[in-house]
Amino acid sequence: MSEVTNSDYIAHSDQFRCGFIAIVGRPNVGKSTLMNHLIGQKISITSKKAQTTRHKVNGIYTDDEAQLIFVDTPGFQTYHRNALNDRLNQNVTEAVAGVDVIVFVVEALRFSDADREVLQKLPRHIPVVLVINKADKAKAKDAEVMQSFINEVKEEFAFAKVQIVSAKHGLGIAQLVHTLKPMLPVGIPLYPADMVTDKSSRFLAMEIVREKLFRYLGEELPYAMNVEVEQFEEDEGIYRIYIAVLVDKDSQKGILIGKNGDKLKKISTEARLDMEKLFETKVFLKVWVKVKSGWADDIRFLRELGL
Structure with a gap:
């Protein structure tokens, strides 16, 4: 902060x-x-x-x-x-x-x-x-x-x-x-009056992408996925955000990308529009898929992700 x-x-x-x-x-x-x-x-x-x-x-x-x-x-x-x-x-x-x-x-x-x-x-x-x-x-x-x-x-x-x-x-x-x-107890405010979250823009960008995964994929698939921000740059007038989606298997990667890349494009576009509304600036968003088998059962990796 x-x-x-x-x-x-x-x-x-x-x-x-x-x-x-x-x-x-x-x-x-x-x-x-x-x-x-x-x-x-x-x-x-x-x-x-x-x-x-x-x-x-x-x-x-x-x-x-x-x-x-x-x-x-x-x-x-x-x-x-x-x-x-x-x-x-x-x-x-x-x-x-x-x-x-x-x-x-x-x-x-x-x-x-x-x-x-x-x-x-x-x-x-x-x-x-x-x-x-x-x-x-x-x-x-x-x-x-x-x-x-x-x-x-x-x-x-x-x-x-x-x-x-x-x-x-x-x-x-x-x-x-x-x-x-x-x-609540009597006490002074801990945050400025105009502050609505203590989370960073980087974190919020990650959450927006994850929301789109849950909205547009099948019932089980999002539970085998996670999202990590690999790069977040705040240039004047534009945010440049690079996000990787982690999946367990190659077959899941294909489902997420969709035919001719249509599904991943839809997820990325809607996420970008939400980010522009939230951050009140133009956003360049790049989302891609990485296979990391067994990530959901990897305690050390979960710690690295902050979970």
């Missing part, structure tokens, strides 16, 4: 609050979409496939009353077991250990054994807010059915608060922020 001065921070009263909030839940309940709406900007990748988030991403929301620092975690993974997912599950456990509040996200009218498994891993000394997401999918159900579902989940854990939202449509987001603020 670049050096900042006191003038970069908002003025705050003695009652200003600042703290860390972990967003946890089983895969594919909408955690990343929720965080993107909470901070008002897309910094965490989203996909209909489970387990798109592999790194903890700090999203920062600041107003005149508080600074909420959100930690977006991978979904606890019980399928696709390998060294990668064991490391991801460990990352989640470590992330929740040092926060002030935990947001536990479940899907409306669906509470599974996978949800229960995540809940059992949460510490009991940190307040947990139950957030029921995808409420728009349950709109045809009456209030009595929803209340019955809430009561069922509340029997599993002593939640501090309950909030119903639709992260996809941005519904209930302001109310959730209002609920979380008084649960």
Whole structure:
């Protein structure tokens, strides 16, 4: 993070609050979409496939009353077991250990054994807010059915608060922020008021490419892939970004590239457009594929990737 001065921070009263909030839940309940709406900007990748988030991403929301620092975690993974997912599950456990509040996200009218498994891993000394997401999918159900579902989940854990939202449509987001603020400790802001993430442009570029892989490839293939930025240059008026996609097998390389290179071109083009919007500058993006057999079970290599 670049050096900042006191003038970069908002003025705050003695009652200003600042703290860390972990967003946890089983895969594919909408955690990343929720965080993107909470901070008002897309910094965490989203996909209909489970387990798109592999790194903890700090999203920062600041107003005149508080600074909420959100930690977006991978979904606890019980399928696709390998060294990668064991490391991801460990990352989640470590992330929740040092926060002030935990947001536990479940899907409306669906509470599974996978949800229960995540809940059992949460510490009991940190307040947990139950957030029921995808409420728009349950709109045809009456209030009595929803209340019955809430009561069922509340029997599993002593939640501090309950909030119903639709992260996809941005519904209930302001109310959730209002609920979380008084649960944070009084303290000065840790980041400048206009800062929305502590992640670098290099990291965000990598995540954007990975999102496109999850969106446009088959159900299993993205789980055997990872992305690394090999070069990132910030020239005046343009970013030059070179990204390698790692796959396990030669056959996977062909699937990713597609007929006449069409699939990789589509992924690269959409990623470049997203980067230009996020970075507010022109982007030259080069994406290619490298075969590294067994990377997802290579603990040393995972450490090198920061996983």
